Amino acid sequence: MKLIVGLGNPGKEYKNNRHNVGYLIVDQITKSQISNLKSQIQNSKLKILKPSNFMNNSGEDVKKEANYYKIEPENIFVIHDDLDLEFGTVRVSFGSTSAGHNGAQSVIDQLKTNDFWRIRVGIGRPPLNIPPEKYVLQDFKSEEQKHLEKIIDQSAKIVLELTLGPFEKTIKIL
Numbered sequence: 001m002k003l004i005v006g007l008g009n010p011g012k013e014y015k016n017n018r019h020n021v022g023y024l025i026v027d028q029i030t031k032s033q034i035s036n037l038k039s040q041i042q043n044s045k046l047k048i049l050k051p052s053n054f055m056n057n058s059g060e061d062v063k064k065e066a067n068y069y070k071i072e073p074e075n076i077f078v079i080h081d082d083l084d085l086e087f088g089t090v091r092v093s094f095g096s097t098s099a100g101h102n103g104a105q106s107v108i109d110q111l112k113t114n115d116f117w118r119i120r121v122g123i124g125r126p127p128l129n130i131p132p133e134k135y136v137l138q139d140f141k142s143e144e145q146k147h148l149e150k151i152i153d154q155s156a157k158i159v160l161e162l163t164l165g166p167f168e169k170t171i172k173i174l
Contacts, residue, residue, distance in 0.1 A: 001045040002163050003071045004029065005062055007080040007103040009054050009137075018123040019136040021152070022079040022103075023050050025121070028156040046163060047071070055103040059110030066111065076116040077159060078107055083132055085122025088147060090155050092162060093118050119159055121151065 006026030007019075014020055026048055047069060051061035066076060074094075080103050085091060095115050098105035108114045126135030140148055 001047060001069050001071050002075045002077065003047045003049060003062075003065060003069070004159060004163065005049045005051065005058075005065075005076065005078045005107070007055055007058050007078060007107075008050065010050075010052055014137070016139045017137050018081055018140060019055060021081045021121045021123065021155075024148075024152050025079050025119075025155045025159065026050050028152045029160060055106075057106055058103045059106030059108070062107050063110035073111050073113050073116045076107075076111070077119060077163060078104065078116060079119040079121065079155070079159060080104060081123045081136060082120035083123060083125055083136070085120055085124075087122050087124035087144060088151055089122035090151075090158055091120045091122075092158065093120070117162065119155065119162070121155055 004026065006022035006024070008014065008021070008023030009017065009019060015023075027050075029048060047065065049061060049065050051058035053060055062076065062078070065071070066073070080101060082091070082099075082101065084099065094117050096118055097114060098108055104118060107116070123136070123140075126132055130138075
């Protein structure tokens with residue numbers, strides 16, 4: 001069994017924030033427009049999780065789900081935003097550190113390992129006058145919104161393909 005986790009913050013006020021790109025991609029995975037891959041996945045026992053805790057405590061829900069379904073860390077795929085990647089870049093890695101991402105660190109702390117897959121979606125760096133912790137809680141700008149649907153759709157396909165067969169990739173969608 002495999003577990004796909006989209007990190008984000010619960011609540012309407014956070015729905016379209018940069019920090020919620022993991023939630024947005026998980027929502028896309030569950031939509032029917034990518035049913036060609038979904039049908040292949042249905043036979044491989046796939047679980048999808050949007051943690052109900054806030055980002056910094058999301059590892060608690062990941063641990064509960066993994067323990068309940070007896071899912072090994074190497075079969076967990078965590079999707080989250082990344083300030084250090086240019087907007088529109090998707091990077092897939094296995095066994096990496098949190099690199100300062102509190103949601104990823106929460107998962108590492110709760111699982112007591114970093115031996116899981118990370119799908120990092122670039123949201124770009126904030127302007128110098130905006131602290132990173134405020135930037136991630138802002139909605140995407142209108143110029144970013146124009147490309148966001150494509151980024152989310154392509155990222156969802158990448159995640160589903162990854163669950164079918166591991167690979168490491170960096171992809172620039174725009």
